[in-house]
Structures are given as structure tokens and as C-alpha cells.
Amino acid sequence: MKLALIGVGLIGGSFAAALRAAGAVSQVAGFDADADTTKTALSRGIIDRAATSAADAASAADLVVVATPVGAMRATFSEIAGALKTSAVVSDVGSTKCSVIDDARTALGAAFARFVPAHPIAGGERPGVEHAAADLFRNRLVITTSIPATDPSAIALVEELWRKVGARLERLSPEQHDKVFAAVSHLPHLLAFALVEMIARGPDAEWRFSHAGAGFRDFTRIAASSPDMWRDVCLANRGPLGEELRAYRARLDLLQAAVDAGDGETLHAVFTAAAAAKRGRRTAV
Amino acid sequence: MKLALIGVGLIGGSFAAALRAAGAVSQVAGFDADADTTKTALSRGIIDRAATSAADAASAADLVVVATPVGAMRATFSEIAGALKTSAVVSDVGSTKCSVIDDARTALGAAFARFVPAHPIAGGERPGVEHAAADLFRNRLVITTSIPATDPSAIALVEELWRKVGARLERLSPEQHDKVFAAVSHLPHLLAFALVEMIARGPDAEWRFSHAGAGFRDFTRIAASSPDMWRDVCLANRGPLGEELRAYRARLDLLQAAVDAGDGETLHAVFTAAAAAKRGRRTAV
Numbered sequence: 001m002k003l004a005l006i007g008v009g010l011i012g013g014s015f016a017a018a019l020r021a022a023g024a025v026s027q028v029a030g031f032d033a034d035a036d037t038t039k040t041a042l043s044r045g046i047i048d049r050a051a052t053s054a055a056d057a058a059s060a061a062d063l064v065v066v067a068t069p070v071g072a073m074r075a076t077f078s079e080i081a082g083a084l085k086t087s088a089v090v091s092d093v094g095s096t097k098c099s100v101i102d103d104a105r106t107a108l109g110a111a112f113a114r115f116v117p118a119h120p121i122a123g124g125e126r127p128g129v130e131h132a133a134a135d136l137f138r139n140r141l142v143i144t145t146s147i148p149a150t151d152p153s154a155i156a157l158v159e160e161l162w163r164k165v166g167a168r169l170e171r172l173s174p175e176q177h178d179k180v181f182a183a184v185s186h187l188p189h190l191l192a193f194a195l196v197e198m199i200a201r202g203p204d205a206e207w208r209f210s211h212a213g214a215g216f217r218d219f220t221r222i223a224a225s226s227p228d229m230w231r232d233v234c235l236a237n238r239g240p241l242g243e244e245l246r247a248y249r250a251r252l253d254l255l256q257a258a259v260d261a262g263d264g265e266t267l268h269a270v271f272t273a274a275a276a277a278k279r280g281r282r283t284a285v
Numbered sequence: 286m287k288l289a290l291i292g293v294g295l296i297g298g299s300f301a302a303a304l305r306a307a308g309a310v311s312q313v314a315g316f317d318a319d320a321d322t323t324k325t326a327l328s329r330g331i332i333d334r335a336a337t338s339a340a341d342a343a344s345a346a347d348l349v350v351v352a353t354p355v356g357a358m359r360a361t362f363s364e365i366a367g368a369l370k371t372s373a374v375v376s377d378v379g380s381t382k383c384s385v386i387d388d389a390r391t392a393l394g395a396a397f398a399r400f401v402p403a404h405p406i407a408g409g410e411r412p413g414v415e416h417a418a419a420d421l422f423r424n425r426l427v428i429t430t431s432i433p434a435t436d437p438s439a440i441a442l443v444e445e446l447w448r449k450v451g452a453r454l455e456r457l458s459p460e461q462h463d464k465v466f467a468a469v470s471h472l473p474h475l476l477a478f479a480l481v482e483m484i485a486r487g488p489d490a491e492w493r494f495s496h497a498g499a500g501f502r503d504f505t506r507i508a509a510s511s512p513d514m515w516r517d518v519c520l521a522n523r524g525p526l527g528e529e530l531r532a533y534r535a536r537l538d539l540l541q542a543a544v545d546a547g548d549g550e551t552l553h554a555v556f557t558a559a560a561a562a563k564r565g566r567r568t569a570v
């Protein structure tokens with residue numbers, strides 16, 4: 001099988017490397033807007049050919065994986081639509097799904113029926129193809145959010161490939177997906193960026209950073225993620241994210257009042273509910 | 286040297302274990318409000334004797350380390366004041382310093398001159414003496430916040446003991462300490478508790494938790510800290526914490542407006558400043 005990878009970063013690069021390691025692809029053409037990225041991917045053996053454009057990469061492919069930031073997806077779909085083989089399957093790895101499906105519907109033309117929206121829950125604080133690893137998806141959750149119009153054989157192909165690289169599959173509706181990830185992924189990233197930026201803006205920022213304990217280090221780890229990617233995610237999922245942020249700000253209003261008033265009961269109730277939830281649950285990914 | 290440990294948790298237990306491993310203490314008397322905790326500490330060899338009260342523990346000690354939640358410090362100081370040897374040095378490991386110094390000034394009587402406020406920047410998500418470890422403070426920062434009235438020989442003793450267990454020492458004023466830790470420790474904990482509690486209150490909490498990615502897992506790790514300890518910290522440092530929370534909420538107001546309006550420029554500027562700060566700094570602890 002010939003793979004085209006458009007957007008060569010941590011996730012796309014790791015998927016290509018994993019598919020090759022699993023013997024699932026024979027040839028990988030890659031395109032990235034950044035030429036240095038393509039060079040790194042070539043030198044690491046993650047792609048075999050540096051394509052001159054997204055359309056060039058896609059033209060011979062049996063599977064096209066679009067792994068750009070979600071804000072670039074619509075333009076990418078437009079570029080490849082005319083170059084795709086009739087049988088080609090298209091998929092993505094974006095963190096939002098309603099926006100990507102809208103983009104594909106608008107821009108992919110007939111190939112939209114063979115577009116399989118997917119979101120691997122993996123990654124971390126070190127973006128870039130230089131950190132790509134073939135084992136990144138082992139035991140990780142990959143969510144597909146196909147719609148009724150999606151060709152079942154295209155879904156089967158994409159899900160089978162993710163299984164081959166060690167992932168567990170789950171199917172959600174695009175709306176379910178975007179709502180839950182607004183809460184458990186997009187909001188935490190936005191909150192972490194906001195805290196680190198607030199400290200960074202202060203006059204004694206370096207001194208404050210140098211006194212960071214365990215709690216703050218967790219925030220800075222999250223805030224090292226790609227600003228481009230997360231701007232796109234926040235815009236693409238702004239409806240559900242805006243709702244979650246509004247609800248969170250209401251909780252902070254309550255906590256501000258408790259702190260100001262020295263209301264230990266409210267603080268304790270909130271902290272206890274959080275600690276109990278942490279102890280009681282099992283994290284699936 | 287005879288050590289009394291009052292409040293036998295992760296931090297106090299680890300300090301006692303580390304002092305013993307360094308050969309700095311010959312005997313450790315421990316008191317904790319929870320009898321099971323004292324039993325665990327005895328069985329792990331962290332304390333030699335389970336005292337019947339804080340005063341009982343303190344009566345023969347050359348050094349008394351108070352390692353209770355900061356909300357219990359004033360009562361503890363009151364209980365031990367009459368039992369202390371004239372030469373005894375008293376210290377603490379609390380996460381706030383102005384409140385603890387006020388408590389000591391009010392309750393310790395003449396021993397206040399030999400009270401050395403200290404804060405080891407260590408710990409993590411697993412509270413309790415069952416997780417105590419003699420190497421917890423290796424290469425960690427320990428901040429002392431003595432005041433001009435503090436006996437220099439008492440300061441020297443406490444700092445020397447922390448050095449012996451591998452810590453690096455820094456001196457700050459109590460006010461400097463409380464302001465910086467409001468920003469880099471107390472606020473992040475409060476924000477993490479608030480997010481995890483918000484998800485936990487929702488009707489589909491278990492399902493949402495099961496979809497948590499890397500970003501949210503960092504929050505849940507923080508939120509597994511002790512609710513009692515953090516309620517006390519938030520109350521004891523409510524002035525500086527309230528200020529930092531107010532500033533943070535103003536940043537979230539800005540981000541809510543950006544999300545609602547689809548204003549990618551503002552989001553990108555905030556995220557970029559945060560990511561740049563993370564890349565540019567070195568964490569000292």
C-alpha cells in the first residue's frame with residue numbers, strides 16, 4: 001500500500017513509522033509546508049519521497065493521511081481533491097472532528113465518501129517529527145467519527161491500520177467527540193497556556209519560574225505544546241470549548257469568593273470531590 | 286540528636302527518614318492525630334516511639350519539626366510550648382510562611398526566638414507516610430524564611446540538617462515566599478482541583494475521565510493532593526492567592542472573548558508567549 005502523509009509532525013510521522021514497522025505500507029510520500037521538516041523525515045526514514053506539493057504526494061496514494069494543524073485541513077483537502085485516485089481513502093488525525101468533516105465535505109468532492117475522520121489520543125509535550133516514534137500508539141485510544149455517508153470499506157481499512165500499530169478503536173459521533181475533548185483536552189491546554197503566559201508576563205518571571213514546584217511543572221509541560229496547533233483546535237472547536245470555559249470560570253468565581261472570605265468549607269468540598277474522582281476512576285488511555 | 290516529628294506525613298516522614306539515613310538523629314519520637322499513621326511510621330522505622338501527644342513528643346527533643354497541615358500549626362505550637370527544653374529548636378515544613386510565623390509568634394512563647402520557618406519544595410501527588418522516602422529532598426530546594434529576631438545558631442542548625450539530606454538552601458523573606466508560591470504552586474493546585482471537580486460533577490463523569498489525554502492527566506495528578514493540606518494552604522495564604530487568582534481570571538476573560546469571537550490572533554499570542562517561556566527557562570527544582 002502506498003501512503004501519502006501531508007503534514008509531517010509528531011503524530012503523522014509516528015503513524016507513518018508505525019505502519020512501516022508493521023509492514024502495512026510499502027512506500028511513503030510526504031509533504032510539509034516546512035522544508036526542514038521534510039528533510040528530517042527523509043533522513044529518519046519516515047518518508048521515502050519528499051513531494052513537491054500536497055497534490056503531488058496524494059496522486060499515487062492508496063491512503064492519504066492529512067496530519068496538518070486542523071486550520072490547514074480545508075485548504076489541504078482542496079489541493080488534493082483533483083489528484084486522488086478513484087479508490088483512494090483519505091483520513092486525518094485532527095483533535096477536532098466536526099470542523100474537519102465540514103472541511104472535507106466542502107473540499108474533497110466525491111472522495112468525501114471515502115473520508116474517515118480519526119483522532120489518535122496520543123502525543124505529548126514534544127511536538128515535531130524529530131520526536132516521532134513507531135510505538136507512540138501502542139495501547140492508545142484512536143477515535144473514529146464516521147458519518148452515515150462514509151463508505152464502510154474505507155472505515156474498515158483505516159481502523160485495521162490503527163489496530164495494526166497497537167491502538168484500541170472507539171467510534172463516536174463527531175459531536176460527542178468534540179464535546180468530551182473540549183472538556184478533557186482543549187480546556188486543560190488553554191488553562192495551562194494562560195497560567196504560564198501570565199507568569200511569563202510578570203517582571204520577575206525568570207525568578208518565579210525557577211521556584212516552580214511539581215504543580216506548576218505539570219502546567220508548563222502542557223504549555224510546551226504547539227501554539228499553531230492549539231490555536232487551530234480552539235478556533236475549530238470554539239462552540240463546545242467556549243461552553244466548558246464558561247462553566248469553569250463560574251467555578252473559579254465561586255473559589256475566588258471562598259478564598260477572599262476565608263471559606264474553608266467550600267474549598268475543602270471542591271478539593272475533596274476532585275481528589276475522590278481521581279482515586280475512584282481508571283484512566284483508559 | 287533527638288528529633289520530635291509532629292504530623293507524620295510524606296514530607297515529615299521523609300525528613301525523619303533522611304536525617305536518620307544521614308546519621309544526624311539518634312532517636313525520633315512521632316505524634317500524629319491519626320493513630321494508623323503512627324503505626325505505619327513505626328513499622329517502617331521512620332519513628333522509634335509513638336508519642337501520646339504533641340507535648341509528649343516534644344518534651345525530650347533537641348529539634349521539633351512540625352509537619353502538620355498549616356491550619357493545625359497554631360494549636361500544635363500551643364501544645365508544645367510548655368514542654369520544650371530551653372535549648373530546643375523548632376522548625377516546620379509548611380507551604381505558607383507568613384501565617385506560620387504569626388502562629389509561632391503567638392503560641393510558642395520564648396521558643397519563638399529558636400523557631401526556623403522552612404519550606405521544602407518537594408512532594409508530589411502521593412501523600413502519606415507510606416510514600417515517605419529518605420531521598421525525597423536530594424537536589425530539591427528548601428527555603429527558609431527567618432526573621433531578624435531568629436537565633437542565628439538555630440537557623441544554622443536547621444539549614445545544616447537540610448544540607449545533610451541533599452537539599453539546596455535559599456533564604457527569602459516570608460512575604461517574598463508567600464507571593465511567589467501563590468503564583469507557582471497554590472494557584473496551579475486550585476485550578477487543577479477546580480477542573481477535575483467540574484468534570485466529576487457532570488452526569489457523564491466516568492466516561493469523560495476515561496477519555497482523558499495527556500493534558501488532563503497532568504491536572505488529575507495535581508488534584509490527587511491532600512484536600513486538607515490544600516484547604517489550609519489556600520486559607521493561610523489567601524491574600525496573595527486571591528490576587529493571583531483575580532489576575533488569572535482576567536486572563537481567562539480575555540481568552541473567553543477570543544474563543545467566542547474566533548479571534549485566533551489573541552489565542553496564538555498567548556499560546557506562543559507560554560510556549561516560549563517554557564522553552565527559554567531552566568527549572569531550578
